[in-house]
Amino acid sequence: MLLIHCPHCQEYRDEEEFSYGGEAHIVRPLEPEALSDEEWGDYLFFRTNSRGIHHEMWYHLVGCRRYFNATRNTVTYEILETYKTGTQPTITGANL
Amino acid sequence: MSLNRLQTHTGTTLDFTFNGKAYQGIAGDTLASALLANGVNVVGRSFKFARPRGIFGHGAEEPNGIIQLGSGAGTVPNLKATQVELYQDLEASSVNGWPSVNYDVMGIIGAFGRLMPPGFYYKTFMYPKKLWMTYERFIRKAAGLGATPVEADPDSYDKLNQHCDVLVVGAGPAGLVAAREAARTGARVIVADEQSEFGGSLLASKQAIDGLQATNWVASLVAELRACNNVQLLPRSTVFGYYDHNFLTILERRTDHLGLTAAQGVRQRMHRVRAAQVVLATGAFERPLVFAHNDIPGVMLASSVSTYVNRYGVAPGNKLVVFTTNDNAYQTALDWHETGRDVVAVIDTRSNPSGDIVAAVKAKGISVIAGHGLIEAQGNQRVKRALIAPINALGTEVTGPVRRLDCDLIACSGGWSPAIHLSSHTGAKPVWDESIVGFRPGESKQQERSAGACRGTFDLIGCLAEGATAGAEAAKMSGYGEGIPQFPCSAVEEFVEQPQQALFLVPHIKSISRAPSQFVDFQLDVSASGIELAVREGFESVEHVKRYTALGFGTDQGKLGNINGMAILANALDQTIAETGTTIFRPSYTPTTFGAIAGRDVTNLFDPERYTAMHRWHVEQGAEFEDVGQWKRPWYFPQNNETMQESVNREGLAVRNTVGILDASTLGKIDIQGPDAAEFITRMYTNSYLKLAPGKCRYGVMLKEDGMIFDDGVCACLGENHYLMFTTTGGAAGVLAWLELWQQTEWPDLQVYFTSVTDHWTTATVTGPNARKVIAKVCSDIELSNEAFSFMDWRDGTVAGVKARIFRISFTGELSYEVNVPAHYGRHVWEALMAAGEEFNITPYGTETMHVLRAEKGFIIVGQDTDGSMTPADMNMDWVVGKNKTFSFVGKRSLYRSDSVRENRKQLVGLKTLQGSDVLPEGAQVVFDAKQKIPMSMQGHVTSSYFSASLGHSIALAVVKGGHSRLGLIVHCPLADGRIIAAEIVSSVFYDPKGERHHV
């Protein structure tokens, strides 16, 4: 069970308080109607499925009910940082 | 005094039975030691060949002594006799001994066994599939896997969440000194050990430490630790899983040693521990040697023989032969010699053993036969003799004549395998180390380190030194101390030992395939020839071979057999063990009871139940309930022994003809406020709320971004920048999370706030032609005329003296008033409405009638008529999609994807069975051609189906490919019982198609 630092609560809490929100930093296109089916499909369905560094959303469901992002190593499950929605990660990197 | 009990060992006598026969043991015994003391040779039968098997080990590694404890509600299957502490009146039986472990009729299975080579399951059971049921019943009965109790568990179990700085796993020499070093720093320390007493290997050791006998040294150290209030000692506690971020689970057996069920308190407790740092000091398992018929009762691990002698005062035989590849096992010869019983010889595969213990053995006049292998054990239900022969230096061939040694006990040792299981749980890949002939823990992925035998350090002085360092280091990394051991290193007598020989499979005069079975995995009867056969049949990967042969798949998880199996595989593949691969262990380390995992989360506490404010009233009326999410909702209200259908018919007709009342409190309710509330809501629903005025309601559908319907409900404008959103009962939590997701991550600039108010309000839906008359009797401050208070309006007012919100929305198609009052007034208002409606025969109805009534109107239920792959157009609900909305609401773009506009999508239609009394089963498949051969082309399926009393025939909703353009078509529903029911595709609106009744 992961131990996750909520950047809003400023506390480490057990994974069972959170729910997973999928890949982070996927911005909704401003004009969906201007996109082809293929472009819209990319936004809708395609994810990087990273091996290694991965930026992802978490939701402090039974805590503060705020979304935030985490940089997690998908191989070791190590969480390298968590940061508020709307801010950028400090740890990035090519896939392992 | 029992047959094999040593005179020197005394204690309280305990009575017990095994397979129905009475025996006596001594307090402190395990079931295994007590059985050995009584000379019980056969404790079970092997899974496949039903060969007689005896106790082989003395701990978690035991493959043979698998027993069923007790009977009745508290019975426990699949326990290891070596881990069951004896108590007065203990009852145990073999799990795999049908009909009797001693009765050899199942020895015939030996012949049956010839039919069961490796891959048997794949080759035989899997094809033809039909026969599997036959085989399975026979195999299970013959082999037995233990029986689970059918009654409820009489015991209580607990879960305990714990945090600590240093968790020490294992309280042998390394673990104990690690705990001492960590404890002195002030760190919070937990020490867990699976045995009843701390001390590990020292409990059976005669070595002196700091001038004390080993057991006394342990006792003084444990006393020291017990005195520290920052240390928690957990004996009888198995750390069975090591999960992410240093989360470990411990099974503490609190009363198992006292009786089958706990006389008082909790039987077992699961500790869920988040440890800052972990010290693994889990020791090692001795490795058996693989020789012909090494499974005959009387063949044991050398360390187990020593443990029974030294710790339990049991000598499990008379004439011992020790068979070893290393110096360590010579200690067993010394221990046995001291009992006064006969050591026939020590057989050593090495040509010139000469270490200190070897010399000590020779000094006692014990025969040491070097350069030999014990190639075969002989005997039926007990070892009678050993065949030995000279072997070459590599240990691959017999090089001289075979000799017979009469004996009744063989203690074997092929070296030691570090218990790397927990390290392996973390994902660390074990590394083969030729110098210890074993796997060491791999590079650590978590905040843990291994110390002592589990790290491949087998000498006592090394274990003590490593333990101290590990304890100090773990404490420092958790923020305590300097990281350097503070206690002086203990003084221990040191021995010079010679290197062991890396030998796993002992050669026989016959080839592997012709020799008598040389067992690798006792529990599942995997032999060396089986592994060779797997290689001959083309298997190369260790993972495939394991699955093909079932190596390591028993309840012992290959604790004894895995390394030998890999070595034999490596040899057959002509490669090294390192090249062959590694062995991955996964949780649980040993089997864990469901009781402990469930803890208190059983029966009423399994999942919270939610009740509405009127719940007790429903109970008093004799309602039957159904679960909707966590809610208990009245399903129907039977009267005078009515069947469910009779109740539903009566309730439905009452709504259509006069008036009914429904508890609709469980519908999700979200209060939405903020200057951008209307804009936000409009982005989430398919239709627009920008112009919705206070006092007005609108029905909306919510889509996921892929365009598929995800929830629906009515949203009311309560005032400026203030809305109330109703959701489905089951969707309430998901919708709130969905709104928060979009607001927080996509449009944080929109000022809007959400509050769940589901539990704050109760809702009584009064519906039917007489609904207005009922409301008029309890509400005088709202003008109720259709002109003043129209369909899709809501009003503030007073109902039965309580401030209320009344919504004129309808899920029945009749004139409806949904009366919302603060939850605490729910029952009062409900009863007032019942009293007001009495003259109109107001009828409470449940969810079943609600479903029938809405289906008559063709109203969908999200999650029943939709399944996450339905667009509004599929549901014939294009009217709910705002075509002129400026903002591209969630899911809108997806409605134009080529797949969303594809013809032949499954579309919602009504089905009217040609025989009106036939009610289609929900889930029935729809085909166009009833005569088509199987597999038929399936054209859709029934989503809702009921008998409609108002219409006098059955009605069904279905999704059918291209259904909207197929009205009038006769389709067919082939049922599981062979019937085929014909139905006509009709409009999904069966009742009042013009929608006039709710506008009155």
Ligand SMILES: [Zn+2]
């Ligand atoms: Zn939080």
